[in-house]
Amino acid sequence: MVVGDDRRTGFSRRRQYGVLFSYVVAIGGAAAGGMLLLLSTLNPPLFSAIRMTVADMTTPVASLTSGAGQLLLAGPRAVGTYFAVHAENAQLKREVAATRGLLTRARTINYDNRRLRALLRVRDRSPAAVVSARVVSSTAGSTRRFGLLNAGRLSGVRPGMPVRGPDGLIGRVVETGLNAARVLLLVDPDSIVPVRRTRDGVPAIVAGRGDGAVDIRSVDDLGMRFTVGDLFVTSGTGGLYAPGIPVARAVATGRDTVIGRTVARPDTFDFALVERPFLPLPSSSPAPPPVPPPTNPSSAR
Template identity: 65%
Template sequence: MAPAGDRRTGFSRRRQYGIFIGYVLAVAGAVVGAVLLVVSSFNPPLFAGIRMGVASVTAPISGGLATVTEAAASVPEAINGWLFAHAENAAMRRELAAARPLLQRARVIAYDNRRLRALLAVRDRTPDPVVTARLVSSSASSGRRFALLDAGRFSGVLPGMPVRGPEGLVGRVLETGPAAARVLLLSDPESIVPVRRSRDGLPAIAIGRGDGAVDIRSVNATDVRFAAGDVFVTSGIGGLYAPGIPVARVAAAGTDSVLGRTFAQPDTFDFALVERVFMPLPAAPTPAAAAPTDPAP
């Protein structure tokens, strides 16, 4: 048997038919090309019609092949984009996790700065402030309401001195140590503050309830109507608290005794201002009445 490399072309009929068909297609293509060349030279309109007819048949096929090619080419790009987006999202999550503590710290600093600016404005209006100190803690789970101030006798803090925040009155100093002081809050049941209504000067007293709020009670009058939103400030009666310090706002309308919400919430700010005890000026003496003179005889 002869080796495969020595076989002739005509050994296989299939190969013979293939070669023959190839020759036929080549001759047919040459003839068609020659005919189209002659037609395009002698009858251009006819050639244009034939060209557009062939284009109409081949255009959908070409469009479909182009769509398939573009879809196949976009697969690697989509995979690459997904991998890049996944890696970018992971990097952004890491950056966010690293920046979150810094953001929280910046918010705390901004909050403290706003409070300190407000307290500084109050201090500028106070004629003789004692010290600005930090409220390091306050009781909120018991019936008694106290706060601890990180300033004491060394800073000039003495029992009875009023303590106020940016929004209003906090309470008064109850006990002092060398570097700390205990503050009796407005909401403590032992706290009683003379107040007046800001819109008409109606006298009242604010008494602590032990639950973070105060009772506003009328003084020397009955059937007194309180409207929701009425603002009460210190009256200055009896000394201790200077007049005009915001104390509480009425929560709901009522008669004679209503619930009030204090403006200053010790658990929402850090710094407070200690003021000197208010000493009202004594009333000016009235001029003595002229002594009666004896009538002339």
């Protein structure tokens, strides 16, 4: 026979004491609440003093409890903040990368616009302009220095025509195709340009070296003194280049021959203006018609 489990309250003294204690606490709490309510009505100053005393006693405990709660919440909050900041940082990096690309393109467009405006001003002043073209490539790995234009015979470009950029002289056309032209650059060893110094008009010669620089040579038998910064422009001698186009600057001091740098730097070649020769070669005069041989009167009989 199985004895049933007796779950009544009186079965355990511990449970009896617990129930009794809960009753005592409930009755005491109700009594205290009633006394405080009555006190707040009959003597508000005393009730206020008691309330502040209790507050002074419980404030440290409440502060400690609040600090412990904040400390417990700080860990999850820090983890959440880390992931949020990490995601925001990644988003900002993507935006910066996109903005950097846009900024680079904007700077490139701005640079091209400045160069084109400068070239247009040159074209407006040049009565011999043939066509504006882009320098699509240039050689830099050998002693021979050429550039390639994206304009040729269909645009009126012919061998021997001068080529200049927004900054100064670039060279001359040596070969042409239908839509392309080959330009001999000033730094090529075969390039020779008659020039004059701007500050006193003394003539000189600018010859290419093949290494990115040029030689500025004196044409005076007495010798010529060069100083750093001397600017040389085309003189018009020879009839190919119009006078006054910037060509080179001296980068050393010396006599007879010094090293110079072209005003139009090869690393900035982008847009170019092809011009007609300053003094075109005169066309050859037509040959006189042949004179018929004189007829013999005796043979006519």
